């Protein structure tokens with residue numbers, strides 16, 4: 442069943458229940474107040490009769506009582522011993538059905554009586570007759586509530602009509618309202634179906650700002666689509682950038698391989714140069730693909746494997762490895778032991794990326810400083826090399842960005858190192874900055890918050 446129909450049906454059932462309850466309450470209140478009003482009128486009539494008959498002789502009393510008869514009623518006077526002193530009626534059956542009863546105080550009695558196989562509602566009131574403080578008897582008036590019957594029918598009819606009208610209006614209104622409410626959802630479903638069928642990402646058209654949950658839902662959906670679109674664009678950009686980057690070393694390898702094929706090893710010098718070039722370009726491709734894999738894994742599982750890392754011993758290990766591999770002097774400076782909560786392998790990777798740059802782009806000593814303050818741990822890698830032009834610093838973290846492509850080619854860079862480093866640091870909720878002066882040197886600082 443459609444959600445609109447469900448809402449419609451449920452609200453209608455609910456409205457019927459409410460109306461039923463209200464109808465019952467209205468009906469009973471109406472009956473009660475009307476009977477009460479009738480009874481009051483009859484008591485008033487009884488008072489008038491008592492005043493009228495006071496001091497009259499018996500002959501006159503019956504005649505006087507007759508004047509007070511309304512249609513289908515009786516009036517009687519009952520003595521304290523229960524006997525009827527006088528009785529007048531214009532409905533014999535009614536008077537027969539209801540036995541007279543002496544009452545010492547005012548009484549009203551509403552009951553159903555069957556007369557000639559017909560149910561009739563009869564109101565009986567009794568009021569005492571006193572004279573000079575002495576109880577003389579009581580006056581009893583019985584009257585068929587004819588008006589009430591017809592009024593009850595009219596009321597029932599009006600109530601039923603109103604209920605039917607309310608149900609029809611509720612069904613129509615419910616349809617209309619649920620249509621309005623469901624429109625954004627239907628829009629959303631249609632957009633999703635379109636996306637599913639065409640495979641092209643599409644946003645929901647928000648025509649009216651309703652400032653409700655549905656608008657929030659549509660906006661969230663659109664933001665999700667934006668993100669997906671951005672991710673897809675990033676991915677395809679990455680693929681095209683990566684293939685472009687791979688093209689150059691592959692072209693170099695191919696041309697040197699061709700050279701070797703044509704001239705073979707005849708020219709030893711040239712052959713050596715070709716082999717060297719092929720080797721260095723192949724190494725470059727290898728490094729590049731390693732970086733690609735790093736990036737892909739950062740993309741895939743952004744979750745970090747956090748553990749307690751002893752930063753000093755980690756840096757000492759790296760220092761030793763790099764010193765041995767590159768035969769360069771790396772100075773490590775720190776004061777206190779530093780324990781850091783981080784993904785050890787990833788932090789190691791960042792430090793290696795920075796040292797690798799410092800080694801590539803400088804030729805003298807490289808310094809590493811490890812510090813900590815109340816809020817953060819700071820790792821600085823400083824070199825006294827070629828530096829980076831001021832205007833290039835802001836681009837340095839971009840993928841495949843290299844300051845001087847020709848120069849970087851000699852050093853075998855792919856322009857991914859700093860990009861990867863920044864992403865890792867961002868995952869740790871930290872920051873990475875570079876200050877550099879061309880021809881003077883570069884200092885890269887990493888800030889890692891202690892309380893992530």
Ligand SMILES: Nc1ncnc2c1ncn2[C@@H]1O[C@H](COP(=O)(O)OP(=O)(O)OP(=O)(O)O)[C@@H](O)[C@H]1O
Nearest residue numbers: 798799802828843844849854855856857858859883
């Ligand atoms: N310490 C440094 N001194 C001078 N230039 C630097 C330094 N570090 C980075 N650069 C410049 O920034 C560019 C980007 O650095 P990044 O580490 O991202 O790439 P890369 O070193 O070229 O290649 P790789 O992906 O192999 O690290 C480098 O090409 C270089 O021009």
Ligand SMILES: [Mg+2]
Nearest residue numbers: 798854858859
């Ligand atoms: Mg690098």
